[in-house]
Amino acid sequence: MLLIECPWCGERAETEFSYGGEAGITRPADPGALSDAEWADYLFNRSNTRGAHRELWNHAQGCRRWFGVERDTVTYRISGSFRLSGASDNREA
């Protein structure tokens, strides 16, 4: 069971989190302008990385924040967590 560092709550057991897939998938600004193939690429295709993978996690049982994790998909080693741009951060207030 992974030990995941929530940027706010610190290290918690994997059972507190839910997985959100690959990070950095941006919703197209104007989906209507996309071809079927382009839309399908956004919808279905992911990098399926072997090695360092940036992915989204949600601290579902905790502070309910979404954040990013860089995890090695071979060793499962997590090299770090990061907040998403625009995330609330009351410590920087």
Next chain:
Amino acid sequence: MQPQRLPTGGRIDRSKPLIFRFDGRKFEGYAGDTLASALLANGVSIVGRSFKLRRPRGIVGGGAEEPNAIMQIGKGAHAQPNLRATQVELYDGLVARATKGWPGARFDLGAINDAFGKVFSAGFYYKTFMRPKSWWHLYERVIRASAGFGRAPVEKDPDHYEHRNAHCDVLVAGGGPAGLAAALAAGQAGARVMLADEQNEFGGSLLGAKRNVGDAPAEEWLRRTIESLAALDNVTLLPRSTVFGYYDHNFLAIAERCTDHLPEADRAGVRQRLWRVRAKQVVLAQGAFERPLAFCNNDRPGVMLASAVSQYIRRYAVRPGRRAVVFTNNDSAYETALDLAEAGSSVVIVDSRAGGAGPLGERAAQAGISVIAGHVVTDVVGRRRVRGVQVAGWSGNPAYLVESSIRIDCDLVAMSGGWSPAVHLHSHAGGRNVWDAERHCFVPGETTQANVSAGSCNGTLSLRGCLREGNESGRAAASRCGFEAPDIELPSTSEGHENPLQPLWRVPADAEPERCPKQFLDYQNDTSVADIRLAVREGYRNVEHVKRYTALGFGTDQGKLGNINGMAVLAECLGKSIPEVGTTTFRPAYTPVTFGVGAGENVGDLYDPVRKTAIHEWHVAAGAPMENVGQWHRPWYFPRDNEDLHTAVARECQAARQSLGIMDASTLGKIDARGPDVVDFLERIYTHNVGTMKVGRCAYGIMLGEDGMVMDDGVMARVGEQRFYLTTTTGGAANVLAWLESWLQTEWPELEVFLTSLTDQFSTIAVVGPNSRRVLEKLGCSIDLDKDSFPFMTVRDAELGGYPVQLFRVSFSGELAFEINIDSSYALQMWKTVMAAGEEFGITPYGTETMHVLRAEKGFVIVGQDTDGSVTPVDLGMNWLLSKDKDFLGKRSLARPDCVRDDRKQLVGLLSPDNGTVLPEGTQLVETPDAPVPVPMCGHVTSSYMSACLGHPIALALVAGGRARKAETIYAALPGREPMPVTVTAPVFYDPKGERQHV
């Protein structure tokens, strides 16, 4: 009474005799015995039968590696199959049965298999039972009956198991000399330490060996060390606890056996406990397994591991034989020879090495033990018990044939083929194993987690080395957690140098392995040298494939005993080196664990949380059977006077349609959404136009996944300029909130919207039927309820019967209806108040079944029942909900070619001409009644009920191109019946114009 028990010595308590039964026979042992030591003390040599060949088998080992003495312990519901007798502590009244052999291990009807040994070679099952294919179900029945170990009890498990989460700085797995030294160093440094060992006593190899630590016997060092550990508050000692799995990020699982060692009458409280440990650092000190030697008939009862023989003598005061041959390729077994001699047995050492042993050899000579160096044991005489061995000279030449041999009579063969470090946990953790060419064993290589191996599981076999490595690894682990250990002086030990081991993976014989008696590598699975060679001849090359073809290392063994010899034989056949061949993968569990300890307290009523509404107890008191909806328990129907479901639901439906019904709808998900950008946000989420909704208006809304499929639905209301109240399906509540948050946080963080779950805060009471307005008016409502002041699909704050409520004029039944949202603290009183006021209208509580019938009559879908994640709003005929003026999640997907096909499955109604049959939900629909198999399906039934109000059954279905097929006949495939013709209709059966809800 106990013919093989020594008069003195051992760690047993002769003042506490214990009576036990094995295969129906009664025996006596002592407190401190294991079942295995007690059986040996009683001279029982046959303890089981081998898996395939049903050969008689005796005890081989002394611990987790034991392949033969696999027992069913206990009776009835308390029974446990698959236990190794070597690990079962004896208690008074213990009942054991060999898991192999029928009617018993001594006399087994299956033993005839051995006579056909040639048939039962590697891959036997794969080859023999393939043809004819149609007979497989017959073969399977027979194979299943004769396979496996033991029987799972059929009764409900009455015992209490629990889980315990734990955190520590340093977890030490294994409490032998290395583990104890590690725990002591880390504990004295101040780290939070857990020390787990699978045995009842800490000490590991020291418990079964004659050693000195410092200038005193090892027992003295053991006693002082355990006392020191017990005195430290920061150290948790867990005896009888097996670290059976090492998972990601230093998460380890330990099975603690709390009461299994006690007589059944004395057991109380938790039987077994699962420790779920997150450790900052792990010290692995699991020890090593002695390797058997692969000579002919090396499975005869009386052939044992040398270290096990020593353990039985030293720890349990049991002499496993009177005339022993010690067969070894290394020095360590000489200690066993000395132990045997001290116990009064005659001993001959057969050493494969021409040069014999180091200083231990001299000690053996001084003790009068004859050593036959440069010789090997080629074969065993005796069938149900060793009666002698054949010994032949061997020059160490790789030629595996010997010329002539002599016979030595004996009743015990103590063998040692060297040592295999227990690298199991290191491997679970993802660590590699590397071949140590000097010590001829796999040792832990690079590790991917925060652990270190110490002592003999690291290939360090000397006691001195174990103490040193244990101490160093404990200090280092504590230091990495910020605790510095004081320097201590390590005690000295009395070991001399040893002569190197001579690799001997299979022992020479007087014929090729295929032509001589079997040389077993894996006793439990009857895998022999010849089987490995056969697998290679048949083309297997990869070690993982050979393992599966020959079953080497299967069962409870999991690569403990025969693994390395097997790999080496495979390497020889392939002409490769052992590291080139590699090892198989070790996986949890290290030894078998019970289902009980895995389940812990999540059984019975606590199996899954039962969520209850604030009105739940009223439903229970009213006698309503409950239906599980997600984790919620919802009343299914409210029977009166022993009504059955059908009768009760018919009555409830009529009441709601004709006068007044009431339903607890509190399980709906409820979300408060507010903020300056809430309209902008919800426009992107819902398919309809949100911005045009006036304050006080409600709308039926659906949300789609980005793939265009319907994800959830529900009524949403605008309760303020910048504030909405969203409802979701019962099952979708948590997912929808998480989904909305994910868009807000990851994609549109610039939108100022706050979402708060109010699912539990508000209870929802649906008051349904033509008299619903009247009953609310009777209660006293602060707002006008007439249809112009409070029209359909609006919401108002109000005071009702003295309670502050939020009143919705919505309907999931098609009738005039109101939904009362009220603080759950008052919901039960509100419910009772409405019930009392509704009495004159015959108010009728109804449950989920009636709700379903009412909504199905109206063609209202249930997301997750009438949809399955592959249904678009267009498929459901909801085009009117799809805004053309804006983008929303999933909109683009609706234009994908696959989503605009005419032949997609679409929601329709079905009527059966016989007007009697309620089609089972899930029924497959076909075009013609007599199409040849495989019959193409054209759809399936999603909802199906008897409609009391219409007087006939109704069904909703998804049918390919269904909307264009109104009035056509298709067929319902019913099991065991002729396909039934059904007519496709519109999905709305009742009040198609929707007039009743608007009154």
Next chain:
Amino acid sequence: MSELLTRRHGLEFLLAELGGSRMADPGASVTIRGDLGHINLRGRASDAGFLPPVEKLLGQALPIEPNTVSGERHQVFWLGPDEWLIVTPAAGALELAERLRQATSGTHASVNDISGGQIALMLQGAECRELLAKGCALDLHPSVFAAGDCAQSGLARANVLLALMDATPTFMIVVRRSFSDYLCRWLAHAGSDVGIAFRDA
């Protein structure tokens, strides 16, 4: 609101069922605090229109450090970087929520009275850390989880807010109403070996 209305926390039936468990010296005891109100507060700490008026109204600081409690006039729990839980006597909760709403009306904030949606249980006794460890994966060692700390996590199979209110120790467990019956049954079962008593505040 009418004085006739009496709040129900929903565990009355369970208490009656477990009523016999009044033992002399239980290893753990659970007090059901139906007398406490709960307010969910959302806003940005960096927002000058939010934090100062809220703190002025409450008469205490909001905990900004994650997973801490500010316990003065009210118990305020950090739930997220823009989310807090205020626990206060039930009698004044609605009014406090309304005043908070007014105080933050000029900015993006959210105030919801959720007193009916969740329940606070006080867990005390010598064995309560061991009891919690049976169902909670948090490290509750005093050196790690100290008085004034709180965390949202799982207890058995329910989501909870867990806080150490004092070092005696007294834990506060806040659980959603619909899960409270399950959680109390789990506590009763898991605590049966050390002895556990339930009572109403």
